[in-house]
Amino acid sequence: MTGRLKLAAQVLALALVTGLFALLVWKLATQDEGAAPKLGRGETPPAPGFRLDRLDRPGKLSLASYRGRPVIINFWASWCIPCKEEAPLLESVWKQYRGRGLVVLGVDINDVRGEARRFARENRMSYPLVYDGPGETTTDYGLTGVPETFFVARSGRLVCERLQAGVHQEANKERFDECVQEVLGT
Amino acid sequence: MRLLPAIALALILVPAAGAACPSASDLEDELICPTCKTTLDQSNAPVARQIKAYVARRVEDCASKEQIKDELVADFGPSVLAAPPREGFHWLAWILPLAGLLVAAGVVSVLVWRWSRSRSVEAAADSNGRPPLDPELERRLDRELARYDD
Secondary structure (H helix, E strand, O other): OHHHHHHHHHHHHHHHHHHHHHHHHHHHHHOOOOHHHHHHOOOOOEOOOOEEEEOOOOOEEEHHHHOOOOEEEEEEOOOOHHHHHHHHHHHHHHHHHHHHOOEEEEEEEOOOHHHHHHHHHHOOOOOOEEEEOOOOHHHHHOOOOOOEEEEEOOOOEEEEEEEEOOOOOHHHHHHHHHHHHHHHHO | OOHHHHHHHHHHHHHHHHHHOOOHHHHHOOEEOOOOOOEHHHOOOHHHHHHHHHHHHHHHOOOOHHHHHHHHHHHHOHHHEOOOOOOHHHHHHHHHHHHHHHHHHHHHHHHHHHHHHHHHHHHHOOOOOOOOOOHHHHHHHHHHHHHHHO
16 A cells, blocks of 8 residues: 555646646747747738727727828836836937838836836836736737837838837937838838 | 823824835835846846836825825836735635645655554564564463473
């Protein structure tokens, strides 16, 4: 009886370890790297969808509601200094091209909601803003920080490239302009 | 003499009022920085500094700990809490380790009991390692041997 009990305990322990190992392998094999690395490899993955609280007014906003229009998605936070510096450029692009259907969509992540609202008011951000406090979109998009900017073609696919750091900065400004023209032309 | 009840009442109320207003440090080790995943008191990340400032303002307003935590959970989700809340599915995080400990303690107790029992049987065995005789058999054996002594 003791021998049987011991064997059963050993089988159970082995099954438990095997199960946990299988779970680890499955997790590693199926975890999504996010859209940004795919874009970096020259692919044009579909822009991950989201439906989030609006920051600039009551209600929710879903990315799908802009299907058929070119969208610039800018991830920002009120505690991020480059986000403050690039806001005027994003605002001017929004005002310049919204007549051609372009949408600039600000996604505020990892932020205190009240602070984010104050930031948007102070920086006169009139383009649509959504709030993602827990940062749920960061994994889907493969963000590494803020600010980061993505370009969504009318087809709903990510195009051009992901711009890290402020779009106003010397290293990004020219590419930003090219990407704006690219999404407008799609 | 009339002052005594008033003083007693004040003594009761003053600590109660103090307890209602937490200190910022009370909360900073119970909240997690959303970007660096350490507690606020160990983080100097920009978002952690922002949350600390928010907590300090709410503490000044004398908001309760639970109220401040609820507000931050509304913004950042439950992952902003260092310990899971004691409600719904989150109870599992509290119960499972305890249940695991109880099961482990039970298994260890059974093993120790079995081991000690086998040791006492071994101790009672004679020098050849055989188990002791049944008392009735032993008495009978004594009687039989006694006959030979006579």
